[in-house]
Amino acid sequence: MAEELSNRVQPGGSPCEPGASPARAGRPIIVQKYGGSSVADVDRIGKVADRVVAARRAGNDVVVVVSAMGKTTDGLLALARQVAGAGGAGADPPRRELDMLLSTGERVSMALLSIAIQARGFEAISFTGSQSGILTNDRHFDARIIEVRPFRIEDELARGRIVIVAGYQGMSYRREITTLGRGGSDTTAVALAAALRAERCEIYSDVDGVYSADPRVVPDARHLPELDCAVLQEMAECGAKVVCAQAVEWARRSGVALYARSTFDAAPGARETVVRRFASGTAPPTIAARAIVAEANVVLARAPLGLRLDALLRAAGELGVSFRDLSFGPGGGAFVVPLLNMPDWQGARRQLTALLPSLELVEGLASVSVVGDGLTATADPLTRFLDVLERAGIVPRFTVAGPLRLGALVDAADAAAAQRLLHASFVEG
């Protein structure tokens, strides 16, 4: 059983063994993660290699986690769907085979980056997730890391090598290759940083940090130089893909500091966002909106009067359907199904409807949220939230409110306008 394996580092638990390999020269360890756009072509891989070499020259031990090149993962997924569809039965590709396929994307990047670094005269070695000791549960496509045993990485650092790790993947205790959910290279990086007791984890992408909204959608989004882990985790869990949610969870629990930076802006003093776990209870409670977040491709499930919650949970568990914002009462209930990590939704939908014919599933929706602090301390923030949507003629199909988040499901076509209007009211206003 996974739980019976001796844990080196788990989120929430303290590291079991002090320090990295005693053979290391006492250099600080830096973990750097480069996303798909950062390694999209030969030229960019060369620029990443230069950055990595500079960090090594500055006297650090460097572990680099890479994503698949550009949109490789989307391309492989489309290929799998094409092959599965060619069978004629409208089948979804099996999750296990998807993991075998998708994990190859990151292996291409790791080998190419290692070659580029060696071409610059530095010693480097690449490792897959399983070689790096990333052990996961046995759920395919969105596995969770349960343990990290980075012995081979420590040995290679002790030999003076730069270590390149394929992100987004691990191995289950059944020795199956797993992937960590879309955007999961971030999780690899933070979990490794925790296990190696790295000084910090630097997340490089095409943006110079975290903004008060997705800058591609909200042109007036503000750069956030500093952010609390809890706020970023809430943002990530409801769709802000700048850092993935499981990664922030590892950072919050292990205390690793995250630095979100742009790969393409290497100037000294370039902007960045520093994400830390702040001491709680020291500041007076405030009511403050920090960011607007959206998630495309979510389903609203409505359960009528009489449908039992235990029957619903059993069906969701059997079909691997994850959900959030579930509320249930004597009059019925509702919950939200995010589809990002449901490659087999078509099949799951058919089976769910067969098992629970009265469950209503509404597709074509997006969720929009205001994330911050104290948002339910008074009724005002929620009143304003609903007011902004109503004045724009946007009908919320489902509304949730908690201290860290106000959220609504809206028609997907209204999501961009809703983000801009909520940003103008809550962040700029």
Ligand code: ADP
């Ligand atoms: P990578 O491939 O490097 O992991 P991602 O595409 O996963 O990068 O994440 C970076 C993208 O996240 C940006 O291009 C931006 O459009 C998007 N994004 C969404 N919300 C935010 C936000 N609040 N702040 C910054 N970027 C955001």
Ligand code: ASP
């Ligand atoms: N390549 C994977 C994805 O596209 C993982 C990642 O980029 O972090 O989701």
Ligand code: MG
């Ligand atoms: Mg990402």
